[in-house]
Amino acid sequence: MPRVVVDVMLKPEILDPQGQAVANALPRLGVTDVSSVRIGRRIEIEFTGQPDLDRAREIADKLLANPVIEDFSIRVTEAGDAEESHP
Amino acid sequence: MPRVVVDVMLKPEILDPQGQAVANALPRLGVTDVSSVRIGRRIEIEFTGQPDLDRAREIADKLLANPVIEDFSIRVTEAGDAEESHP
Numbered sequence: 001m002p003r004v005v006v007d008v009m010l011k012p013e014i015l016d017p018q019g020q021a022v023a024n025a026l027p028r029l030g031v032t033d034v035s036s037v038r039i040g041r042r043i044e045i046e047f048t049g050q051p052d053l054d055r056a057r058e059i060a061d062k063l064l065a066n067p068v069i070e071d072f073s074i075r076v077t078e079a080g081d082a083e084e085s086h087p
Numbered sequence: 088m089p090r091v092v093v094d095v096m097l098k099p100e101i102l103d104p105q106g107q108a109v110a111n112a113l114p115r116l117g118v119t120d121v122s123s124v125r126i127g128r129r130i131e132i133e134f135t136g137q138p139d140l141d142r143a144r145e146i147a148d149k150l151l152a153n154p155v156i157e158d159f160s161i162r163v164t165e166a167g168d169a170e171e172s173h174p
Binding site: 007019026033034036037042046048055062063 | 094095096106109112113116118120121122123124125126127128129130131132133134135136139142145146149150151
């Protein structure tokens, strides 16, 4: 069943303290080659019928993202798509 | 510059109250054809050199996801890839 995925990320010019906290913790794990970590939200929307991108964009704009500080992108994926996943 | 994207979602059998709250709010927006909303995290990791998937998997496993209740998937994307995005 296809679903719509909405990715919401802070705009690049907005500070991301949560991501910075992760980045600052990495040297303690022995990781020194990471320059930046940014943390946002991923929302999966399943429709009863065909996925509706315009409807999803309206939902994202009104309910999921704060357009003052966040950007979002929308795409349709198959449930079992080709991303490398961890069981 | 390529970056590694880690998507962290609750396992399907774990209740997602945040997603349910969004799903329950949709009829008030006039949206009645959504069957499910699940909300997770999207983490973008930038490396100083080549993106390192194994390193990113280690970071995700130790720092970004709780493997008891969450699944994660990892992929490399170009910064300006072909997702439909909102300005």
